[in-house]
């Protein structure tokens with residue numbers, strides 16, 4: 001568990017020990033018994049109540065968003081791939097058309113951060129397809145193979161309502177939505193008319209364009225970007241995108257400008273703001289440290305950060321190379337030794353690599369980290 005830096009140690013929290021005895025002796029006037037929890041929300045990030053941003057749009061603003069969504073589909077430059085195709089007639093790199101979005105799983109999900117999954121789960125919608133091609137992707141069957149079923153925006157909205165009403169989830173969590181932003185925008189507007197009233201989470205790789213983030217402004221409550229790597233050589237080799245780093249920097253700044261630092265209601269559930277993730281990669285802790293420094297200097301020292309340790313080799317990593325032939329120094333051909341692909345990241349992350357990123361984050365002035373403490377309670 002991290003301690004707050006000294007400069008912040010005077011900020012009061014909501015952690016108060018329970019009184020050992022009731023203050024009032026009259027049984028009918030006993031104070032309600034509050035269970036003791038490790039819950040401490042700095043007051044500036046504590047909300048009395050919360051109304052999702054999409055509920056605050058005027059009908060004129062909502063109509064404008066609809067028109068913009070349709071226009072983008074007809075000339076799609078919505079993500080940094082900038083294919084410029086008419087998605088009503090063909091598809092771009094993401095291989096997804098205009099009328100529907102392909103969805104793999106819709107379900108209450110309890111594998112997210114405690115402040116996102118809460119008590120009843122996060123209403124997760126896993127979109128198939130992706131605009132990145134990460135060689136280590138841990139959802140590659142969904143992201144790269146486009147398994148799933150097609151849903152129109154209205155059908156998506158009906159699923160959001162089911163998650164809210166039947167699943168009693170805390171939010172709608174749109175996972176890997178960068179390539180279906182127009183469909184997502186239309187679905188949120190439909191769901192608003194149907195009575196949706198829980199926050200919308202945009203859970204992305206940070207490989208978003210400013211155009212699509214501006215289209216989402218006013219509709220998304222929580223941005224959950226994953227800042228993956230820092231070096232251009234890494235993004236080219238491991239994500240198959242040369243401009244990932246500049247794009248992620250621009251995207252995270254725009255997300256933070258829209259919704260600010262992460263805020264919670266008193267039950268510990270996040271309602272609005274940015275929750276930034278970074279998955280520490282084996283042998284790449286120097287990139288993680290640079291990302292932490294950049295975030296503190298250019299976005300906010302109060303940014304809520306989840307430094308993740310659960311990397312494991314997947315997708316193309318560790319797979320055997322096809323056997324190849326090569327010419328030796330003497331000019332003879334021989335079979336190349338069998339190697340695995342992306343051998344440099346074909347292992348788990350070491351504790352010291354993880355700690356070096358966490359230490360760099362603290363040194364840079366970041367202090368709001370997502371962790372589950374030993375008692376599985378919230379640490380906010």
Ligand code: SF4
Pocket residue numbers: 076077078079080081082083084085087091092093094095096131178179180
């Ligand atoms: S969303 Fe798809 S079609 Fe549009 S620019 Fe990105 S990859 Fe190309």
